[in-house]
Amino acid sequence: MKLKKFNGLGQLTIPVIAIALLVIFNLIRDPGFFSIGIMHNNDGNVVLAGNLISIINGASELAVLAMGMTLVTAACGGQDISVGAAAAIAGSVFVKVLKSGNSISGGTVLLAFLLACIVAMIFGSFNGTLVAVFKIQPMIATLILYTCGRSIAYWINGGATPTVNSPIINAIGSFIPGVPIPTPVLIVVCMAIIFKLLFKFTSLELFTQSVGINGSAARLNGINATFIKLLSFIILGVCVAVAGSIGVSRLGLINHETLLIDIEMDTILAVAIGGNSLGGGKFKISGSIIGAYVIQMLTITLYAMKVSSTDVKAYKAIVIILLVVIGSPVVKKWFNKVIDRMKNKSVAAQKGV
Amino acid sequence: MKRLSMLLATVLVLSLVLCACGSSASKGSGSGSSDNAAAPAKSSSELIKVGVVNNPPSESGYREANVKDMEAVFSKDNGYDLKTAYSLKNDEQLQAAQGFITEGVDYLLISAAETTGWDEVLKKAQEAGIKVYLFDRMIDVDESLYEAAVVSDMAKEGETAVNWLLDQNLSEYKVIHIQGAMGSDAQIGRTGALDAQFASGKMTKVVQQTATWDEAEAKKIVESVINSGEDFNVIYAENDGMAKGAVAALDEAGITHGVDGKVVVMGFDCNKWALRELLSGAWNYDGQCSPFQAGVISDLIKNNKTPASKKIINEEKGFDAKTLTQSDIDTYGLGE
Numbered sequence: 001m002k003l004k005k006f007n008g009l010g011q012l013t014i015p016v017i018a019i020a021l022l023v024i025f026n027l028i029r030d031p032g033f034f035s036i037g038i039m040h041n042n043d044g045n046v047v048l049a050g051n052l053i054s055i056i057n058g059a060s061e062l063a064v065l066a067m068g069m070t071l072v073t074a075a076c077g078g079q080d081i082s083v084g085a086a087a088a089i090a091g092s093v094f095v096k097v098l099k100s101g102n103s104i105s106g107g108t109v110l111l112a113f114l115l116a117c118i119v120a121m122i123f124g125s126f127n128g129t130l131v132a133v134f135k136i137q138p139m140i141a142t143l144i145l146y147t148c149g150r151s152i153a154y155w156i157n158g159g160a161t162p163t164v165n166s167p168i169i170n171a172i173g174s175f176i177p178g179v180p181i182p183t184p185v186l187i188v189v190c191m192a193i194i195f196k197l198l199f200k201f202t203s204l205e206l207f208t209q210s211v212g213i214n215g216s217a218a219r220l221n222g223i224n225a226t227f228i229k230l231l232s233f234i235i236l237g238v239c240v241a242v243a244g245s246i247g248v249s250r251l252g253l254i255n256h257e258t259l260l261i262d263i264e265m266d267t268i269l270a271v272a273i274g275g276n277s278l279g280g281g282k283f284k285i286s287g288s289i290i291g292a293y294v295i296q297m298l299t300i301t302l303y304a305m306k307v308s309s310t311d312v313k314a315y316k317a318i319v320i321i322l323l324v325v326i327g328s329p330v331v332k333k334w335f336n337k338v339i340d341r342m343k344n345k346s347v348a349a350q351k352g353v
Numbered sequence: 354m355k356r357l358s359m360l361l362a363t364v365l366v367l368s369l370v371l372c373a374c375g376s377s378a379s380k381g382s383g384s385g386s387s388d389n390a391a392a393p394a395k396s397s398s399e400l401i402k403v404g405v406v407n408n409p410p411s412e413s414g415y416r417e418a419n420v421k422d423m424e425a426v427f428s429k430d431n432g433y434d435l436k437t438a439y440s441l442k443n444d445e446q447l448q449a450a451q452g453f454i455t456e457g458v459d460y461l462l463i464s465a466a467e468t469t470g471w472d473e474v475l476k477k478a479q480e481a482g483i484k485v486y487l488f489d490r491m492i493d494v495d496e497s498l499y500e501a502a503v504v505s506d507m508a509k510e511g512e513t514a515v516n517w518l519l520d521q522n523l524s525e526y527k528v529i530h531i532q533g534a535m536g537s538d539a540q541i542g543r544t545g546a547l548d549a550q551f552a553s554g555k556m557t558k559v560v561q562q563t564a565t566w567d568e569a570e571a572k573k574i575v576e577s578v579i580n581s582g583e584d585f586n587v588i589y590a591e592n593d594g595m596a597k598g599a600v601a602a603l604d605e606a607g608i609t610h611g612v613d614g615k616v617v618v619m620g621f622d623c624n625k626w627a628l629r630e631l632l633s634g635a636w637n638y639d640g641q642c643s644p645f646q647a648g649v650i651s652d653l654i655k656n657n658k659t660p661a662s663k664k665i666i667n668e669e670k671g672f673d674a675k676t677l678t679q680s681d682i683d684t685y686g687l688g689e
Binding site for chain 1: 563606624
């Protein structure tokens with residue numbers, strides 16, 4: 001890789017350093033930590049297994065949500081805290097449709113997913129309208145759905161925790177027969193490619209950034225800021241439906257209380273660790289994806305170290321505080337100053353010679 | 354001028370909204386109860402009036418079954434006139450109980466949101482000659498203020514499960530223990546008995562971790578144990594959902610489980626879907642947490658019995674995959 005200057009990775013410096021540190025730490029702790037094994041699962045398929053697979057697989061929902069959240073953050077300068085609740089709604093719709101027929105075919109699953117998507121997009125546009133049209137702060141606007149979302153999911157479920165048993169659902173949440181890579185990982189890759197194509201063939205990235213940096217300037221230049229903000233929430237809605245459907249498919253069960261619980265905070269964290277400004281403006285989706293994997297790797301590391309259950313969150317918090325502080329502009333500035341001074345000294349030393 | 358009319362319109366709308374709020378609020382305490390008391394009991398002289406203050410059915414699958422059971426037992430056919438009020442908030446529950454006392458019910462049944470603050474209301478009930486029964490949850494008041502409390506004993510649920518496990522006579526017990534939300538009654542009770550076994554050395558703790566009732570988290574915990582290469586032969590999950598998560602991890606790793614399998618799988622709560630897993634032999638054990646207190650209370654009311662002890666422990670079973678029948682599922686299973 002060519003490094004133009006020290007900060008060659010730019011925005012991605014922090015997430016990449018974080019992931020590197022975690023990898024090194026784990027390799028020292030247990031050299032076999034990242035070894036990948038090949039085994040047969042109970043359905044008789046050949047599958048990959050190991051901590052690395054667990055991390056990448058387990059972070060799938062988080063990664064998908066982080067992609068959408070990055071866009072919302074960039075356009076609106078605020079975050080959607082209702083993604084977990086909205087995912088519970090989307091997941092409930094998904095299961096409701098699956099259970100409405102007698103048998104579950106590929107078509108039913110597709111229909112169920114599309115309906116979940118539409119419902120999530122409607123809720124997304126509800127949030128989006130409050131933020132973009134009524135100019136309510138995103139966190140306050142989405143607080144509404146955050147509060148009532150899981151109750152709505154409860155109504156859809158009719159109170160129980162419905163289960164679905166189907167080889168297709170199992171294939172989505174676990175492994176497609178004959179493919180050794182977990183399906184959720186493949187879905188994340190698809191989503192990332194879709195975002196990449198979206199940015200390549202439309203001006204969405206540029207428009208979002210300009211709206212986030214200065215909304216009125218963007219409007220004066222003919223960009224419909226309201227629409228861009230609304231659009232970011234609708235796109236997040238699609239991500240929510242995808243994440244909700246993955247979450248449901250993993251176990252073939254929807255529990256409106258626990259599906260993707262507390263994921264909104266992890267999602268925002270992933271965006272922050274990814275080096276994106278939570279105040280909006282410039283953004284990199286790849287950073288957020290790496291951020292999601294950092295969080296998951298941290299959790300799996302703590303599990304592997306058998307940190308007592310009551311302490312896990314505290315340890316997680318310590319590491320995250322460190323990451324966020326290191327990534328803060330103040331520390332970055334100070335860091336650059338130190339580097340500059342060292343450079344000057346060496347230059348001076350060379351001149352002296 | 355335009356601004357002024359806008360302002361006027363706004364004020365008008367606001368005042369209308371406020372009025373609407375006000376009028377619905379004044380109905381407030383009664384509105385929750387009116388739904389279920391639907392058919393006003395005109396021939397109510399013979400019916401026994403029962404007021405139930407409970408948590409809303411949306412709280413959990415347990416509560417849903419609990420509410421349904423109450424409605425089924427205290428039905429008109431059984432000679433009851435049932436009024437219900439649901440809230441997760443203690444003050445709203447207190448208000449509802451107050452309402453029932455004013456209405457003049459014969460019996461007051463309470464599952465309180467919080468254990469404190471009930472003294473005054475219960476004293477008023479006593480003065481009005483209303484008999485009070487507590488169900489599911491205890492309240493911090495003097496025993497003289499209620500007739501009886503029908504509750505679950507979570508610690509006993511744990512003991513029943515652990516005794517069952519000991520009866521299996523495994524050559525060794527290497528246990529993955531997945532806990533519920535730390536500090537909850539169910540977690541403390543169900544953890545206690547197993548912790549005693551770990552302490553005595555009879556069972557080995559492979560890992561003890563909380564998944565806070567989250568199915569997906571339970572799967573990750575078991576995955577991390579499998580990845581570490583450590584051996585285990587028992588999964589003790591403190592509810593059905595987490596047991597399902599754990600089993601998903603076993604399936605992906607190609608580890609057999611259930612009857613005839615390598616790993617013994619244990620869950621709690623007796624959801625119908627979980628009992629079906631038992632019936633198919635994929636799991637081994639499911640412990641009941643019974644939401645069915647209505648029958649016990651109805652028995653006390655109808656036969657005018659005074660229990661020997663004010664605290665009545667609701668009988669709870671543990672189901673073994675080898676002896677479970679379909680009729681057990683129909684009788685004891687929660688949900689669908």
